[in-house]
Amino acid sequence: MLRHSSTILITAVALLCGLGLVMLASTGVWVRDFEGAPYHFVIRQSMMVVAGLVAAFCMAKLPPEWIRKLIPFAYLAAVVLLALCFVPGISKEIYGSKRWIVLPLMGQFQPSEAAKMVIVIAIASWFTRWQTATGSFWRGFVIPGIIVAIPLGLIAAETDVGTALALAVTAGAMMFCVGTRLRYMIPAAIAAMTGAGWYIYNNPNRWGRIEAWLDLENPIHQLDRGMQQWRALLALGNGGPWGVGLGNGVEKFGTLTFAHIDFIFPVIGEELGLPATLGVIICYVAICIGGFGIALQAKNIFERCIALGLTCVIVVPAMVNIGVTTAVLPNDGLPLPFVSYGGTSLVFSLAAVGLLVGIHRRSQVAMEKAFPLGKEVRLAVRL
Numbered sequence: 001m002l003r004h005s006s007t008i009l010i011t012a013v014a015l016l017c018g019l020g021l022v023m024l025a026s027t028g029v030w031v032r033d034f035e036g037a038p039y040h041f042v043i044r045q046s047m048m049v050v051a052g053l054v055a056a057f058c059m060a061k062l063p064p065e066w067i068r069k070l071i072p073f074a075y076l077a078a079v080v081l082l083a084l085c086f087v088p089g090i091s092k093e094i095y096g097s098k099r100w101i102v103l104p105l106m107g108q109f110q111p112s113e114a115a116k117m118v119i120v121i122a123i124a125s126w127f128t129r130w131q132t133a134t135g136s137f138w139r140g141f142v143i144p145g146i147i148v149a150i151p152l153g154l155i156a157a158e159t160d161v162g163t164a165l166a167l168a169v170t171a172g173a174m175m176f177c178v179g180t181r182l183r184y185m186i187p188a189a190i191a192a193m194t195g196a197g198w199y200i201y202n203n204p205n206r207w208g209r210i211e212a213w214l215d216l217e218n219p220i221h222q223l224d225r226g227m228q229q230w231r232a233l234l235a236l237g238n239g240g241p242w243g244v245g246l247g248n249g250v251e252k253f254g255t256l257t258f259a260h261i262d263f264i265f266p267v268i269g270e271e272l273g274l275p276a277t278l279g280v281i282i283c284y285v286a287i288c289i290g291g292f293g294i295a296l297q298a299k300n301i302f303e304r305c306i307a308l309g310l311t312c313v314i315v316v317p318a319m320v321n322i323g324v325t326t327a328v329l330p331n332d333g334l335p336l337p338f339v340s341y342g343g344t345s346l347v348f349s350l351a352a353v354g355l356l357v358g359i360h361r362r363s364q365v366a367m368e369k370a371f372p373l374g375k376e377v378r379l380a381v382r383l
Contacts, residue, residue: 002296003364006356009287010357012290013283020264020339023264023268023339024042026247028041041260045341052347052348053350055350056351056353056354058351060357060361062355064300067125068128068302071121075119078118078119078151079151084101085098085099085100092108097158099159110342113345115155116313119171120305120306120313123171123174123309124309127174127301134178134179140184141181141184144175155167161332163317165320168192170309170316173308174312177305178305209225209330212225213229213329216230216327231255231256232325235251235256235270240274242273242274246271260341262324262334262336263325265280265322265325280322291308291315291356294360295311297360299363303359303362303363314349317334317336320332321336322336
């Protein structure tokens with residue numbers, strides 16, 4: 001099964017991208033301010049799929065030596081782009097969050113999506129250089145923690161707390177698997193969770209979302225901060241086991257205002273039913289299996305850490321999004337990878353898949369060279 005990890009990964013991603021385009025054709029027609037261009041979102045997402053496939057092909061062919069040489073410059077560029085989110089005239093604030101910048105020729109761009117890959121590769125490069133010091137305090141915990149903390153702090157300051165928490169989980173998983181001592185990680189995790197809790201409690205918007213999540217049946221919350229999650233539950237209930245049919249959902253007509261972005265999963269359940277929602281979950285489980293299978297077969301610690309981190313970068317936000325849209329978690333605003341509308345997210349997610357496939361291809365070539373006679377049959381004549 002491990003030999004087919006990349007096939008499993010590619011199949012799951014292709015199914016999710018295809019489903020995303022279908023659902024954008026269904027939901028994008030009803031987005032406010034785009035009534036005159038009903039297929040704006042599906043057309044633009046299709047263009048981003050093509051761009052993402054080109055990026056995936058390039059990342060699959062990129063030699064790991066080049067990646068390690070370029071990662072310091074990429075890390076510096078990612079930090080600068082994240083800092084530009086606070087520069088007037090360049091940053092673009094949407095719904096109170098400064099997550100986007102507008103650059104010439106590129107248009108609107110979300111730097112945190114690029115920073116995800118850069119952080120993962122930077123941590124992998126550091127631990128590859130200091131493999132024998134992963135258990136030490138400075139080189140195994142403090143310095144890699146600083147590498148993560150700088151871009152993570154900028155992302156959190158954009159009020160993109162969901163992405164920051166997902167990246168923190170990814171970095172923690174990588175450090176744990178590479179051998180960082182738990183006696184360093186556990187106190188830091190407790191301190192980070194305490195700080196995050198204090199920030200959320202003192203932020204009226206964030207704390208209001210949690211209060212609404214804890215009491216969604218309250219009519220006051222259903223018309224305010226809890227409206228999205230309440231309408232998502234109604235959409236899932238309206239769909240029932242088999243759905244009401246593609247295009248026949250009613251919650252996308254304005255009550256579920258982010259049906260094409262963060263809350264596309266309930267629309268899938270409403271229109272296509274339980275088989276489609278379970279299929280989406282199975283696809284992410286397949287991505288997890290394929291990504292971890294690639295990590296197990298990687299020929300060195302650098303590629304093994306990258307495979308582990310990129311798999312978490314894709315799967316953790318998917319888990320959070322599904323948890324939010326089913327009211328298991330409080331509302332946060334993370335998109336569903338490969339399915340939700342978002343060009344930056346889609347391009348860099350496909351680039352991550354390309355890098356994973358490239359790692360798997362190189363590991364298979366290494367195995368064939370290690371066992372060159374594994375598939376040969378020799379015949380001898382007994383005299």
